[in-house]
Each structure stands twice: as structure tokens, then as C-alpha cells.
Amino acid sequence: MHAGLAGKEFSAVELAKFFLDKIRKEDGQIKAFITVTEDLALAQARKVDEAISKGESIPMLAGIPCAIKDNILIEGVKCTSASKILENYVAPYDATVIKKLKEQGAVVLGKTNLDEFSMGSSTENSAFFATKNPRDTSRVPGGSSGGSAAATAAGFCKFALGSDTGGSIRQPASFCGVVGLKPTYGAVSRYGVMAFASSLDQIGPFANDAADCQAVFDAIKGKDPLDSTSLDSPERKEKLEIKGLRIGIPKEYFIKGMDKEVDGKMREAIGKYEKMGAKIVEVSLPHTEYALPCYYIIATAEASANLARYDGIKYGSSAANDPEVNDLLGVYVKSREKYFGGEVKRRIMLGTYVLSSGYYDAYYKRAQKVRTLIKKDFESALSQADVLLAPVSPTLPFKIGEKMEDPLSMYLSDIYTISINLAGVGAISMPAGWEGDLPVGMQIIGKPFEEDKMFQAAMAFEGKWE
Amino acid sequence: MISEEEIRHIAKLSRLEFSAAQLEKFQKEFSAILEYVESLKTANVEGVEPMAHSVKVANVFRKDDPEIQGTRLDNNKKLLEIAPATEGDYLRSKAVF
Numbered sequence: 001m002h003a004g005l006a007g008k009e010f011s012a013v014e015l016a017k018f019f020l021d022k023i024r025k026e027d028g029q030i031k032a033f034i035t036v037t038e039d040l041a042l043a044q045a046r047k048v049d050e051a052i053s054k055g056e057s058i059p060m061l062a063g064i065p066c067a068i069k070d071n072i073l074i075e076g077v078k079c080t081s082a083s084k085i086l087e088n089y090v091a092p093y094d095a096t097v098i099k100k101l102k103e104q105g106a107v108v109l110g111k112t113n114l115d116e117f118s119m120g121s122s123t124e125n126s127a128f129f130a131t132k133n134p135r136d137t138s139r140v141p142g143g144s145s146g147g148s149a150a151a152t153a154a155g156f157c158k159f160a161l162g163s164d165t166g167g168s169i170r171q172p173a174s175f176c177g178v179v180g181l182k183p184t185y186g187a188v189s190r191y192g193v194m195a196f197a198s199s200l201d202q203i204g205p206f207a208n209d210a211a212d213c214q215a216v217f218d219a220i221k222g223k224d225p226l227d228s229t230s231l232d233s234p235e236r237k238e239k240l241e242i243k244g245l246r247i248g249i250p251k252e253y254f255i256k257g258m259d260k261e262v263d264g265k266m267r268e269a270i271g272k273y274e275k276m277g278a279k280i281v282e283v284s285l286p287h288t289e290y291a292l293p294c295y296y297i298i299a300t301a302e303a304s305a306n307l308a309r310y311d312g313i314k315y316g317s318s319a320a321n322d323p324e325v326n327d328l329l330g331v332y333v334k335s336r337e338k339y340f341g342g343e344v345k346r347r348i349m350l351g352t353y354v355l356s357s358g359y360y361d362a363y364y365k366r367a368q369k370v371r372t373l374i375k376k377d378f379e380s381a382l383s384q385a386d387v388l389l390a391p392v393s394p395t396l397p398f399k400i401g402e403k404m405e406d407p408l409s410m411y412l413s414d415i416y417t418i419s420i421n422l423a424g425v426g427a428i429s430m431p432a433g434w435e436g437d438l439p440v441g442m443q444i445i446g447k448p449f450e451e452d453k454m455f456q457a458a459m460a461f462e463g464k465w466e
Numbered sequence: 467m468i469s470e471e472e473i474r475h476i477a478k479l480s481r482l483e484f485s486a487a488q489l490e491k492f493q494k495e496f497s498a499i500l501e502y503v504e505s506l507k508t509a510n511v512e513g514v515e516p517m518a519h520s521v522k523v524a525n526v527f528r529k530d531d532p533e534i535q536g537t538r539l540d541n542n543k544k545l546l547e548i549a550p551a552t553e554g555d556y557l558r559s560k561a562v563f
Contacts, residue, residue, distance in 0.1 A: 092544040186521040199519050228526035229519070293503040304480065311481075313559050318550035320560060328562045329481075337483040345482055346492070349473075350499060352480040363503065368516030370509050375520060408498055424520020448520075 001158060005052065005063045012045035012052070012063030016107050019065040023109065023156050031131050032141075032151040034070045035078050036110040041065070044107045051105070060215050062105030067151040067160040070111035071118060071194040072203065074098050081194050082126035083116045085316045085339035095192020096227065097161060097203050097220045104219050109157055112147025116341045117307065118168050118196045120144050121413045124404055125343045132400065135177055135437050139397040142172030145206070149176040152206040159207040159216045163193050165200045166295055167392070167417025170429035173206055174392035174441020177431045179213045179458065180206045182417075184448045185424035186231040188217075189224030197302035198229075200295075200421040210430065210458035217451060233449045240456040243277035247457075248385025252288040253416055258394045265433040265440040266391050269461070273389070276460060283381035283388065287373045291419040294374065296411060297354045297367035298422070304351025307344065310336060346407065371422050378423040382447045387457050391416050392429045392441035420445060428454050430461070467497040 004010055020038055027033055048063040068074065071081045073091035075098075080086045094102065101108070115125035123131040123146025131146045133139040134154035141150040145162025149172030152160045162169040164182040173180030181204040188203045195201060205216035223232045249270060254263065274280055312318035312335025319325055319334035340348070354363035381388060393413055403410045420427045425448055432442035444461075446454040473493055477484055484492055542555075551558040 090548060092541065092548060185519075186523075225528060228528075229521050229523060231521065231523070287509070290506055290509050293506045296499070296503055297506070308481070312550060313557055315545075315548040315550070320550060325560065328560045331560050332481045333483050336481055340482075345480075346495065346499075348480050348482065349476050349492075349496065350503075353476050353500075354503075356476065356479060363506070365516055366506055366509070366511060368518060369511035369514040370506055372514050372517040373509070373511070375517060407495055408502060411499075411502075422520075 001064055002060055002062075005048070006058060008052065012048040012107060013042060015063060016041045016045040016065055016109070019109055019157060026154065027156065029132065029137060030134055030150050030154050031129050032112050032147040032154065032156060033067070033110040034080055034082065034113050034128060034147070037074070037077055037108055040074075040077065041107050041109050044102070044105065048105045048107070059104040061101065061219050063107060064158045065107045065109050066101065067109055067112050067148055067157040068098070069114055069145050069148045069160070069162045071114060071163060072098065072161060073192040074108060074111070077111065079111065079194075080128075081117050082114045082128060083339065083341065083344070084127045085310050085335070087317060089316050093192065096189035096224045098192065100220050112145070112151055112160065114147055115144035116344050117194065117303070118144040118163060118165055119303070119343045119347055121167070121171055121410050122398070122403065123147060123172070124400065125341060127341050130400060133175060133397050135439065136397065138399055139438075140175065140400050142175030142393070142397065144168040144172075146172045148206050149173050149178055149180065152176065152178045152208060159205055159212055161203055161220070162206055163201055163203050164421065165196045165299060166421050167414040169204045169206065170392050170417050170427060170441070170443060171414065173429040174431075174439065175397040177434070177439030178206050178208055179210050179428065179430045180204060181213055181217055181451065182420060182427050182429075183217060183221065183451060184233075184426040185421070186229050187221050187233050187426065187449060187451065189222070189227040189230045191224055191226040195306040197299040198306065199302060200299060209464070210428065210455050210462055211464065213428070214451070214455040231449070233451065236452045240453055242273070242457070242460045245278045245387070245457065246281055246385040247273055247278045248281050248283035248381050248388040250285045250288070250381060250388060250390055251282050252285050253390050257415075258391060259396060261396055261435045262391050262394060262440050265435065266442060269432040269442050270389060272461065281385050283384050285377040285381055285419065287370065287377050288419065290370045291374055291422060292411065292415055294367045294370040295414075295418040295422060296350065297363050298371060300347045300351030301355050301364050302351070304348045304355065307348055310340070312336070343407065374419055375423045378419070378425055382425070387454060388445040390443045390445060392443050396435060396438050396440065416443065424448065426451050426454060428458050430458050468493060468500060
């Protein structure tokens, strides 16, 4: 697409119009977008066309149409986090990743649906509407970045951004059959993404193949003075040889509760790497069974603090003018009661509980210690292997409505992805294979800041790496 | 199972409110989730340091510079514009008592 633009086969405006038209015609079925930013897209595209007509060389992402999860701020554009409490909130500034995309000249087509405040694994928890899986519209696209994954899979955009706190990029990438990256914690600035659990959140890209996904990652990564937990990734290293590459298989991930289709495709994927000359080694992540409870304590604790900012005073929906509201506390309580959805309340409550006096040591502090054990598991496994290969989700994409009445079973669909956030390492999610029309995803997990190696291993699997 | 009273207390700390019907449903769901996270109690954490963050950075300082922080006055105006109620350069709220 970059070559087509630079070679003047088509213009950026033509490209933007093509995608906007496709969204207009087809998104009624999928419902990936909350807001379509037609004016912004066309204005950005015109700028790129001007640069091309002046004979300037254009950056890799110039003119490339993209979609952005609706929890990442774009100045002057509505940003809802799929919550009623931010239904009419217009972002006052650009997130750092948006600033970087704009500098490259990428064209933003719109903002995509998610589970409210990224809390969910199916995009059914959006306060507005559920998004459907383009591979089978009776099924969920995964979540929470389900809109971005669905938009990429449906061909509504060339790439998309999402955010991942416990699997919110990787699980929808897996369910929609696209490539998604949860970068190493700190590799991408979090400035301007709505905070859910700050020690776990990372922004990352979706694309239809690993090379495109990497191009986007390269554009958005790097240290940012506005996010003091961000760091520069080291320069790209030498070319990876698949022959002799040590691929670790965590034995705890292949025991119980996995669908036989997922198990089968994973074993085929391992076989494929073996044929390419990779060395398969069994590794152990002994504290895997604790990852999910550990995550639900840490993530909700951080969320309960982060979401305290929605108070009906500073911004967002307010119940201040409701007749029964008489004082400041009433404004807080009523605004939150009225405009937060059920899952958000559930998590704020759990987070408040585990941080409250008398329970702090038993829950939160204990979870922080378990987190150390989980991180050490990964350090040890990644010292015996160059990358790890694991499933993304224990099941194929489930049916819409299937898990909505049982929050715990919904939580269990994140079982293979959450440890990665707790450990802070990066992971790519990509299709391992297809079961009929439904994709089965796998994760390539790497050492901190070794995304380059992970992408090369992913491209080798796609057959696009020598 | 967690008591209704405890749920009310946590709701108060969370600045949330539940109707009687919601409370009953919530009590059940919440108890199931709590029971699940209880499984952490069997982990051996003796001598293990707690961890809050995976990146080894601490005490990152920067200049108090509005240009870097994006806190210039024109930005402040934008922030006031998105507030539900303002008066002059102030946010307006109900009385505390």
C-alpha cells in the first residue's frame, strides 16, 4: 500500500474514501466502530497527497488507513471507552501514540468498540452495542479490543491500535484471525490511553500479517517524557536463524480445559517449527494456576483507584442536576451508579475490597508476591528458550451471549494471556491454523524488549521469512 | 458467603450504590469470585518480595515545565470546557454538606 501511494498508483484520499465507503456499507453487520472520523481522515489524507505531489518522500505509514480503540485519546474526537459515563466526552489532547501516527501521516478512520473500560473478553460489555466476529457473525470477536480486531479482520482498515491489560489485544486477534502484539511493558507510551490497571496496560497494534504489525509497532514505540514507565527498545539485532532457535513449550499450558481443536492446531504449529529446524524444549511455568486469581486482585485494585476519577465533577456524565442529589457525595455516588455498567462496578468493588483495611495483606500484598513468582517463572523459562509458544485462548470464539451471565467463566477465557502482563514480557498473537472458518490463535512470547525476535519467528511461521 | 452488610460497606468505600435486588445478585457473583481468588492462599510466598511493577525504573524526575506536561493555559481552558459545570476558571460543585 505504501508503494502504491509513493508510486502514485492511487492517492491517499482515494484510499481513505474506499475504506470509509466499505465501513459505511458493511459495518452495520459487524458494528466495529463507535465513531467514524470521516472529516479527520480526509484532512489527513489530503496532507499526505500534497506531500506526494511535491515529490517528498513519505514515511512508512503515511496515508495508511487505521482504526483506534475508543480508549485512546485523539484531540477533538469523542472518546467514550464504551461507557455511558464518557458518552459525550471529547478528548482535549492526543495520546502519544496518536501524535506519533499523525507525524507519520497515518489516516484515522474512526474509533472502535470495546468492553467498557476494557473490562471484558468479548466486547459484549460495551455500554452501546456488541461487536460481531467477521469470521462468523453469531460469535464474539473477543475483547476487550474486539472492535479493533474485527475492523482489521473485516478489511475496514489496514491496521488498528488496541490496548492489552490481561489479553485484550491477543485474545481478540486470535478470535478474529489477525496478528496482534502486546508489547513488553514500557515499550510503548501509555500517555493518553484511559488507565485500567496501570502496571499491566500496554497499547499495541493489530494487522493482517506480522510485517505490517511490526511496522506499526516501530512507529509507536519508544521512551516518552510523558510516561515515566516507558523505555527505549534496543536497536534491531542480527537476523534470526530459525534453524536451532530454541522454542519453549510451557507444559502447564497443555493440560486440562483446552478444546481439542486448539490443542490440535498448537501441536501442528509446534511440528511446523520443528520442520523448519527449530529446537523444541519443554519449559515449566509452575505458578500458572495462580495467575488468574493474582491478576483479578491486582488489576481490580489498580482499577478501583484509576476509576475514582469519574466523579461527575471534572468531566464526563454527571448526575449533579438529578432532583434527588443534594450534596457533593451525592453527585459522586449517583453519577457512578447511573453511568457505570455492571462489570465495571463489580471490578471496582472487588478492587476496593482487596485493598480495604483488614484484607490488604491477605489479598493485595499476597498477590504482589505471587506476581514476583510468576515473573521469575518467565525469567527462568526464557533462559532455557529464545521464545515461548503457547495457546491464546483455551476455546474457539464463543457464541454471543454464551458467557454473559457467568462472569467467572468469562474471566477463565484469559487464562493463557494474563501471566504475560503480570510478568511484563511481550507476546504476539497470530493464527496457528483454522478450524473451518474459525481461527485458532497462538502466542509467541519473548524476553523483554525482544519484539524483533518475536516478529521474525512470526514471519517464519507465515512463510515470509528466509 | 460475604454478608450484605459487608457489601454495603465496600459499596460506600467505592462510592457506589446498589438497589436491594441488585445487591442480592451481586452478593452471589461477588462471593463466587472471592472464593476463586481465595485459591491464592495455597501459594507459598515465604520470603518472596512483593512486586508492583515489571520495569526497573524508580524516581523519574523532570522539570516542572508546562510545555512538556501539556499544562499550558490554553490546555487548561480545554479542560474547563469539558467539565459538567464551571464558574469562571473554577469547577462548580454541590456543597460538601
